[in-house]
Amino acid sequence: MTQVDTPELLPPDLDPADLSPPVIPEGARVWLVPTPVGNLGDITLRALDVLRAADAVACEDTRRTGALLSHLGISKPLVRLDAHTMRRAPQVLERHARLAYVSDAGTPGISDPGAELVRAAVDADVPVEVLPGATAFVPALVLSGLPNARFTFEGFLPRGGRDRKERLSAVAARTETSVVYESPHRLHATLQDLALSCGAGREASVTRELSKRFEETARGTLAELAAHFSGTVKGEIVIVVAGRPEGEADPDLPAVDHAAQAREWAASGLGTRDIRDRLSAQGLRKNDAYALALQATSE
Incomplete structure (x- = not known):
């Protein structure tokens, strides 16, 4: 040696x-x-x-x-x-x-x-x-099976206080995938915090021990992952969180009465297709946007 x-x-x-x-x-x-x-x-x-x-x-x-x-x-x-x-x-x-x-x-x-x-x-x-070479977040992102054409690398979240709440809110509101580093002894708490911010049903994955003998990637909802990793965990951790689904309201924006808005646009002379497109741009699913647009123009 x-x-x-x-x-x-x-x-x-x-x-x-x-x-x-x-x-x-x-x-x-x-x-x-x-x-x-x-x-x-x-x-x-x-x-x-x-x-x-x-x-x-x-x-x-x-x-x-x-x-x-x-x-x-x-x-x-x-x-x-x-x-x-x-x-x-x-x-x-x-x-x-x-x-x-x-x-x-x-x-x-x-x-x-x-x-x-x-x-x-x-x-x-x-x-x-x-030099190009080994890194943890790229393999973990690919292994997650979540969309990766666009993603945000968050690194380590602040440990507490206002900064942590703001970063968690940003992950929740983001429509693209987020990648987070975490230490083993804080993994469970972070998964719980993500579940509270993003919703327990948000899809995610946790990868640990990359390239080692006991490499593991667990996939599921944030609630399921928090339960899975409630005990002692070893290894460096990468959490990958899916973006906010289409049609799910942005938690940072005030609630919008889409039906009332559609009626207002119809009263101003907009047609069904234009109202549908505007509602879709606000995050509504296309079928829901079309149904509201059609109802508003019919009225």
Whole structure:
């Protein structure tokens, strides 16, 4: 087994405000390198080439990344850059001209501090390359069996308060599919909250342990999934929630009396087809819209 170099940690009390502006070496470059979300065979050949060519590997967890590099037979200095230390990114770029960055799993920059490193590199005029590779939400979205021509990636929902309520309401009102990341110990509570916001009967899926031996995708209504995952759960979680069905009222809009509106339009001279089209645009099913339009013009 290859020995990985001891992680390089900048002093914890280092205040960037006390430092002179970093001098970035000529030829500096940052690579964001996807790592497997489970099965180690999902590492790409290009990812291996970049990790071998880098001067150092920055990561969220040096122990986890050290174990991965050891498995891959790669020995590199490790630098911790997580949510608490990402402010030191300019100094890391100054020390390591060719820097590879990996998250704990998947593609860096998606719901992790990698996005801040990209911003720091762009601000310092350092070229950035993002390698294609493993990510959790794309396989989970496809596995859900729900419509995926259009979808919204929500990432992790806020843990509580007004922000969480607003995001849950947005998922409920959205007509396209939503993708949510969640931790195992909060899965049940989040499924219950989604059921309250979207309705217990809204279709959804939960995928966990992607690419691992006990990979699971459960499909059903939010109420059924909340009951299924009421106990202890392991693994990283992706929840996929169907969009608001056609004809279901947008919870963020005031209730509309469609029949009265149809009569008003008929009184103004609009024909059955025009009234049907307007009602359909408001979310009514075409058959229901036509029935109301026909009744209004007949009256």
